[in-house]
Structures are given as C-alpha cells and as structure tokens.
Amino acid sequence: MRKQIVLIGIAILFCAVFLSVAQAFEGKEARYAIVDNHLHFFNFIQRTDGFENLIKAMDEAGVQKSVLFGMPLAKMWTEADPFQPTYYLDTDSRLYYYSATDFILAHELLRQPSKVQDRFFPFICGINPLDLNAADYIEMLLKMYPGFWKGIGEVLSRHDDLTALIYGEAPRADHPALMRVYQLAARYNLVVLIHHDISSARKREPIYLPELENALRQNPETKVIWAHAGISRRVNIPTLLADLRRVLSSYPNLYIDISWVVYSDCIAKDRSSLADWAAFVEDFPDRVVIGSDKIAPWPAYVQEITKYYEFLDLLKPSTAGMVARGNILRLLGSEAQN
Numbered sequence: 001m002r003k004q005i006v007l008i009g010i011a012i013l014f015c016a017v018f019l020s021v022a023q024a025f026e027g028k029e030a031r032y033a034i035v036d037n038h039l040h041f042f043n044f045i046q047r048t049d050g051f052e053n054l055i056k057a058m059d060e061a062g063v064q065k066s067v068l069f070g071m072p073l074a075k076m077w078t079e080a081d082p083f084q085p086t087y088y089l090d091t092d093s094r095l096y097y098y099s100a101t102d103f104i105l106a107h108e109l110l111r112q113p114s115k116v117q118d119r120f121f122p123f124i125c126g127i128n129p130l131d132l133n134a135a136d137y138i139e140m141l142l143k144m145y146p147g148f149w150k151g152i153g154e155v156l157s158r159h160d161d162l163t164a165l166i167y168g169e170a171p172r173a174d175h176p177a178l179m180r181v182y183q184l185a186a187r188y189n190l191v192v193l194i195h196h197d198i199s200s201a202r203k204r205e206p207i208y209l210p211e212l213e214n215a216l217r218q219n220p221e222t223k224v225i226w227a228h229a230g231i232s233r234r235v236n237i238p239t240l241l242a243d244l245r246r247v248l249s250s251y252p253n254l255y256i257d258i259s260w261v262v263y264s265d266c267i268a269k270d271r272s273s274l275a276d277w278a279a280f281v282e283d284f285p286d287r288v289v290i291g292s293d294k295i296a297p298w299p300a301y302v303q304e305i306t307k308y309y310e311f312l313d314l315l316k317p318s319t320a321g322m323v324a325r326g327n328i329l330r331l332l333g334s335e336a337q338n
Contacts, residue, residue, distance in 0.1 A: 032312055034305055035325040036066035038154065038193070038227065038259045038291025041105050044075040045086050046098065049297035051112050055119070057298045061305040065118075067193070067291070067328065068109075069125040070101030072156055073166065087295075088162050095166050099126035099137060106145055121150040121332055123193065127181070129155055129171040135180035142188060150332050152185055153193025153225070158208050160201055160232040172196075174214040182219035191223040191331050193257065198230030199237055206230075206243050216251040223331060225255045225289065231262035240266060241280055248284050255331065256284075258308075258323075259291035267311060278314035285319040289328045 036058070042048050058066065073095040077084045085091040102124050109122055124141050127134040142149055156162065157173045171178075173196040185192045198206045209230070216224060229244060230237075237243065248254055258267065267277045281288050292304040312320040 031309055032062065032320065032324050034061070034063050034290070034308075035328050036063050036291050036305070037225070037257055037289040037328045038293045039066045039068050040071055040154075040293070040295045041068055041108070042071040042101060043086050043295045043297070044071055044073060044088050044095070045077070045084070046071060046074060046101060046104065047086070047296060048108075051108065051116055054296075054298060055116060057301040058119070061302040063305055064325070066120055067123060067151065067332075068105070068120045069123040069154055070105045071295070072097060072101060072125045072127065072154070073162070074098040088165060092165075095162070097126070097128040097131075097166075099128075102126040102141055106148065110148070121334075122148060123151040123153050124149050125152070125154055127155065129157060129175055129178050129181075130168055132177045132180065134177045135184040138181065138184055149190070151191040151193065152181065153191075154227055155181070155192060155194040157194055157196035158211075159195050159197060160235065172208070173212040174218075178215065179218065182215060182222040182224075185223075186219060186221040189333075191225060193225040193227055195227040195232075196230060197232045197235055198240070198243065199235055201232075201234040204236060204238060206237055206239065209243060209247070213247065213251070216247075216254055220251075220253055223253050223255065225257050225331070227257045228260045228262040228293070229256050229258065229266070231260075231266060233261055236265075241276060245280065245283070248287055254287070255327070256288045257291055258288060259293040263307065263311075268307070274311060274314060278311065281315060281323060282319055285316075285322050286327055286330075288323050289331075290323055
C-alpha cells in the first residue's frame with residue numbers, strides 16, 4: 001500500500017512538472033505572431049510529411065502564415081552511395097535542377113481545404129538559373145495556375161558546397177537567365193527570393209556582392225529578398241553589417257531575409273552582436289523579414305521560430321511586428337490579412 005501511494009505521488013508530481021513546463025513553453029510560443037518567410041515543403045529527394053504535420057508544427061510555433069516553396073534541386077542516389085542521401089551534404093553525389101517540384105506542390109496544396117490554402121503564399125522555385133528558358137517556364141506556370149503563385153524563389157545562385165555539387169557552370173545573380181526572370185517578376189509584380197552568397201568559404205571579402213548589385217541596378221522595379229543576408233556555412237565577412245547598410249541604402253528594391261545560419265553565426269553570437277544587429281534593423285525597419293528555412297519533415301520547427309524571440313525582444317514593438325510579419329505581408333500585397 002505504501003509503495004502504491006509513493007508511486008501515485010511521483011506520478012502526480014511528474015504531471016505537475018510536465019504541465020508547468022508545457023504552460024511556460026506555450027506562453028513563449030504566443031509572444032509573437034509570425035509569418036515564416038522561408039519554408040520548404042520538400043527535402044532534397046522531394047519527400048514531405050504533408051500539410052497535416054506542417055500545419056501542426058506551425059500552430060505549435062505560433063506561425064500564422066508562411067511563404068512556401070518546394071526544393072529546386074534533387075539529390076542523386078548513385079550506385080556508389082552507401083545509403084540513400086536526403087540532404088545535399090550527405091554524400092558526394094551530384095544534384096540536378098528539378099522543375100517538377102512546383103507541380104507537386106501545386107497539386108498537394110490545391111487538394112487542401114481553403115482554411116489550409118489560405119495560410120500559405122506559394123512560390124515558384126523549380127528553375128535552372130542558367131537556362132534562358134527559366135522565365136518562360138515561370139510564365140507558363142503563372143498561366144496554368146492563375147492567381148495561385150505569389151512569388152518566385154528560393155532561387156539558388158551561389159551557395160557554398162551546394163554550388164560545387166550541381167551539374168554545369170556556377171550560377172550567379174546577374175546571369176542572363178536570371179535577368180529575364182527579374183524582368184518577368186516586375187511585369188507580374190512578384191517578389192523574388194534569392195540565395196546568393198556574398199562571398200566564398202575561403203575569402204573574407206564580399207567577392208560575389210557585385211553580381212547581386214548588378215542585378216539590382218538593372219532591375220529597379222523588381223522586389224528582391226536576399227536570403228540569409230548572403231551568408232552560408234563558413235562564409236565569414238567582417239564587413240557584413242556595413243555592406244548590408246550600403247546596399248540597402250543604394251537599392252530600395254532590396255530586402256533582407258534573416259534565416260538559417262546567418263542568425264547563429266552572425267546575429268546571435270553574443271549580446272554585442274545581437275545589439276549591433278538590432279540597431280541595424282531599427283535603421284531599416286521595413287526592409288527585413290524572418291524565416292525558418294526548414295526543410296521537410298520540419299524537425300524542431302518550434303525552436304527554429306522561437307529562437308528569434310531573443311532578437312525581436314530587443315526591437316521596438318512596432319519594428320518587431322514589421323520584421324515578424326508586417327513586412328512580408330506588405331511585400332506580398334496582403335496588408336489586409338495583417
């Protein structure tokens with residue numbers, strides 16, 4: 001009898017602790033309403049856990065809506081691979097551009113009830129940035145699914161090891177194929193989200209920044225979101241904040257996406273870097289958006305979103321609201337849903 005009482009007491013104590021932690025975590029989730037600017041529905045072999053699990057993850061993270069796209073590349077499973085790779089760094093096998101990702105995403109999203117569809121801004125991403133046919137492919141999709149697509153991206157330009165593993169020449173932001181894409185985006189008033197590293201993994205100068213600037217300069221009517229502020233793995237630019245200040249001041253059509261490794265490697269390194277980046281964002285409150293850059297099946301999605309709370313807390317409430325959701329909604333013409 002005494003043993004049973006002890007076990008019951010332990011169970012009650014465990015439940016109390018669990019509920020306390022859950023309530024505290026739930027309170028943390030509710031502090032900011034966020035629109036995720038950067039979310040992949042598929043991984044590098046075009047697999048997904050589906051919308052039911054994605055909606056659950058978004059609800060747990062307090063994410064109201066999301067910019068959603070597929071994966072513009074597929075990872076090969078070669079006979080030399082000891083297992084089926086699902087991430088681009090899993091093995092040395094190559095990757096190839098995969099346009100079917102857009103059709104699969106459209107098929108899956110259009111099967112969902114309207115309350116699910118309304119939570120997403122689908123983007124076209126399955127383009128080869130070296131192919132002069134890319135703009136024609138995008139226009140074909142826009143006509144096949146009228147009113148469905150809300151933007152273009154994530155377009156992959158220079159991208160650390162990923163670039164080296166893709167067949168063909170290295171893509172760049174001002175490639176003639178992408179110039180045609182920017183022109184098309186301007187005609188249709190679509191925003192373009194592009195991953196373009198500011199430099200290589202070895203150099204400490206922004207050697208690839210002129211390519212992006214050339215694209216911005218020649219396409220002033222195209223709204224461009226620069227994914228991860230130009231940062232990838234091992235890309236370390238001491239002048240990054242100064243460079244960002246200069247290009248934002250020079251090109252009013254440019255916006256900065258805070259997601260992926262730029263947050264851990266640059267912004268949240270320490271209290272000083274957090275303060276420096278907060279001051280930067282306060283100088284450009286309407287030019288910064290945030291995203292998770294999570295790839296299906298979205299493990300740890302809640303943590304990937306709530307990690308930004310520490311940073312958002314340093315901003316003025318009005319600025320935090322713009323960065324968390326207002327800026328991307330405005331860019332996508334969805335102020336009425338704000």
